[in-house]
Amino acid sequence: QSALTQPASVSGSPGQSITVSCAGTSSNIGGYNYVSWYQQFPGKAPKLIIYDVTKRPSGVSNRFSGSKSGNTASLTISGLQAEDEADYYCSSYADDSTWVFGGGTKLTVL
């Protein structure tokens, strides 16, 4: 049981936008502005795509964006492309200097 709750799967057609939610508590997402998102392809290590809730690392497409409201963070992918099909994980800094992850969301591009 992961500390953060994500939908197991989402899907969308090329060109559409999708949003992945990540629900936590006041002890993690709601208490800190340190939410990050990771993209993972099968057999590969996760890759950072969003940090500090809304920031994108250099080289990450601006089709990826992040936001937070209360205890829930969200990742939005606009202009969906086939290459976006992957697993997505949220993470948040938490109380007692710890980190928590979501269970992951599988994105299918139809």
Add this chain to the structure above:
Amino acid sequence: QVQLQESGPGLVKSSETLFLTCNVSGGSISSGSYYWNWIRQPAGKGLEWIGRVYSSGSANYNPSLKSRVTILVDTSKDQFSLILGSMTAADTAVYYCARSPYPGWFDPWGQGTLVTVSS
């Protein structure tokens, strides 16, 4: 550009202790305000943060694993290590090392190493 590489046994017997090492290249483990983390992922499942260590040796651990985990740093070798005791089948996973700024995010990651616990 900093790179991380995990190393260690791929197979551990139940009840034994796992020793993994993460080698940091392209930069010093002591430079900058970074933490050095261990994260694992059972097959087909999500990510789990195990713990982190600072170059001073100060460490923080996942409460669910704290009784069995120790993370050490060796600044002279630019390495940090994971020691996980009393291994069971539930500890079978790909183990990743990753860097994080304070309080930060995880980047970069090592390629991961599969550890299987056998009975």
